[in-house]
Amino acid sequence: MHIDVKILDPRMVDQLPAYATPGSAGLDLRACIDEPLTLEPNAWRLVPTGIAVWLKDPGYAAPVLPRSGLGHKHGIVLGNPVGLIDSDYRGQLMVSAWNRSDTAFTLQPMERLAQLVIVPVVQAQFNVVDEFPATQRGAGGYGSTGKA
Numbered sequence: 001m002h003i004d005v006k007i008l009d010p011r012m013v014d015q016l017p018a019y020a021t022p023g024s025a026g027l028d029l030r031a032c033i034d035e036p037l038t039l040e041p042n043a044w045r046l047v048p049t050g051i052a053v054w055l056k057d058p059g060y061a062a063p064v065l066p067r068s069g070l071g072h073k074h075g076i077v078l079g080n081p082v083g084l085i086d087s088d089y090r091g092q093l094m095v096s097a098w099n100r101s102d103t104a105f106t107l108q109p110m111e112r113l114a115q116l117v118i119v120p121v122v123q124a125q126f127n128v129v130d131e132f133p134a135t136q137r138g139a140g141g142y143g144s145t146g147k148a
């Protein structure tokens with residue numbers, strides 16, 4: 001699949017999003033900031049990535065997810081826990097970086113901050129009905145099937 005990308009920050013010219021390994025699902029997004037950005041405990045900031053993508057086809061979308069290293073080791077996750085890029089969005093990809101830890105963290109310019117995953121999407125049509133057919137689960141949830 002080919003996706004149109006616009007380079008909004010010249011530093012991204014030779015750093016286009018790329019799969020780090022042949023089996024990678026995520027494309028790392030970089031923090032296109034001019035100087036180091038310190039996120040105090042529980043602070044969050046909207047960080048530009050220097051690129052825009054146009055997915056174009058409503059059959060695709062792109063969740064923005066945290067990187068596990070930053071999230072687990074440093075508490076740097078996303079302010080909107082998962083970002084979602086619509087197929088018709090034409091603006092710069094932005095990452096809401098949230099320091100959920102109790103230690104300040106300094107983000108370096110061009111550091112890989114989050115990852116973009118391109119996924120298929122189904123846009124549903126809704127039929128309004130009065131009843132659903134019975135199923136084994138019914139309305140059970142929240143652990144209704146037990147623990148073991």
Ligand SMILES: O=c1ccn([C@H]2C[C@H](O)[C@@H](COP(=O)(O)OP(=O)(O)OP(=O)(O)O)O2)c(=O)[nH]1
Binds near residue numbers: 096
């Ligand atoms: O982490 C994110 C989340 C969203 N977006 C952009 C792309 C997305 O298509 C658009 C709108 O996002 P969303 O629908 O999640 O936000 P909203 O609060 O519902 O805004 P809107 O009313 O513009 O849809 O913002 C980002 O750049 N980064």
Ligand SMILES: [Mg+2]
């Ligand atoms: Mg929206």
